[in-house]
Amino acid sequence: MIEKLYWLPAGKLSSDYSALNLNVPPGQMVTIPIWVFLLVTEDGPILLDTGMPESFINNPDYFKGTPYEGRIIPLMERDDHIVSVLKKVGYSPSDMIAVINSHLHMDHAGGNPYFPDTPIYIQQKEWEIVKQGISAYAPPECLLPNLNYTIVEGDTEPFPGLQLLSTPGHSPGHQSVLVTTKKTGPILLTVDMAYTRSNYEEGAPFFTYDYRQARQSIERIKQKMEGIQPSIIFFGHDIDQGAVQQVYPIFY
Ligand SMILES: [Zn+2]
Structure with a gap:
C-alpha cells in the first residue's frame, strides 16, 4: 500500500487543441498542464514521470524551424524543472x-x-525506442541509453500498491499506473492513455501513435476498472480536471 500520493505541477505546454481532440479543426492553441506524481512508500519515495527537459526552460522557441513550430510551445520556467519541483517537497533526485x-x-x-x-x-517497447535513439516527440534528454532502466512487459506490480498497466497506442510502450493509497484507495492515473476525460469516456480521438491500439487500451482498462472502481481517474492533460486538482501539500 502506498502511504501518500502527491500531484506536482511541472509547467505547461501550449499545444494545438486538435491534439486533444482530433474532431476539432487545427489552429486553436490551448495551454495544457504537465504533471509528475510523487508516491511515498515505507521504503522511500517513488517518482512517476520527470517532466520537461532543461532545454525547454524559458525557451518557447525550442521548436522553431521544426515541423512542430507553432503547434507545440514549451511554457517552462526554472521552477518547473524536476530538480526544483522535488526541492519544493523536500527531496533531491537521488532520494x-x-x-x-x-x-x-x-x-x-x-x-x-x-x-x-x-x-x-519502462515498458519493453519504449526501451526499443531508446535503443533506436530517435523519436519525433522526444528530445535527446528523454532517450538516454545509459540510465539504469528496469524493463517490464505487460501489467506488473513492482511495489505493493503500485501497478503498471500496459496501455500502448499513444506511444508504442505506454503504461498507465494504478496506485492504491491508504487514504483514498485505488486511483487510476491514465497518463497519456487518455489526454482528457472525453478521450476516455466519449472516445474522442486524440494524438496517438496507433489509434486502434490506443482505443483497445482504453477499452481494456475501462473493463478492468469496472471491478476495481477507483476513487479517482486522472487524465494526462485534461485542462478542466487539472484546473481543480489539489496539489502538494494535499495528498491522497
Ligand atoms: Zn505523450
Whole structure:
C-alpha cells in the first residue's frame, strides 16, 4: 500500500487543441498542464514521470524551424524543472528509490538525466525506442541509453500498491499506473492513455501513435476498472480536471 500520493505541477505546454481532440479543426492553441506524481512508500519515495527537459526552460522557441513550430510551445520556467519541483517537497533526485516513466515523450521523461543511478521502469517497447535513439516527440534528454532502466512487459506490480498497466497506442510502450493509497484507495492515473476525460469516456480521438491500439487500451482498462472502481481517474492533460486538482501539500 502506498502511504501518500502527491500531484506536482511541472509547467505547461501550449499545444494545438486538435491534439486533444482530433474532431476539432487545427489552429486553436490551448495551454495544457504537465504533471509528475510523487508516491511515498515505507521504503522511500517513488517518482512517476520527470517532466520537461532543461532545454525547454524559458525557451518557447525550442521548436522553431521544426515541423512542430507553432503547434507545440514549451511554457517552462526554472521552477518547473524536476530538480526544483522535488526541492519544493523536500527531496533531491537521488532520494528517489525508483522512477516510473509512463512513456518517453518530451513532457514525461525530460528530467531523466537527473536520475543516472535510479532504477527507471519502462515498458519493453519504449526501451526499443531508446535503443533506436530517435523519436519525433522526444528530445535527446528523454532517450538516454545509459540510465539504469528496469524493463517490464505487460501489467506488473513492482511495489505493493503500485501497478503498471500496459496501455500502448499513444506511444508504442505506454503504461498507465494504478496506485492504491491508504487514504483514498485505488486511483487510476491514465497518463497519456487518455489526454482528457472525453478521450476516455466519449472516445474522442486524440494524438496517438496507433489509434486502434490506443482505443483497445482504453477499452481494456475501462473493463478492468469496472471491478476495481477507483476513487479517482486522472487524465494526462485534461485542462478542466487539472484546473481543480489539489496539489502538494494535499495528498491522497
Ligand atoms: Zn505523450
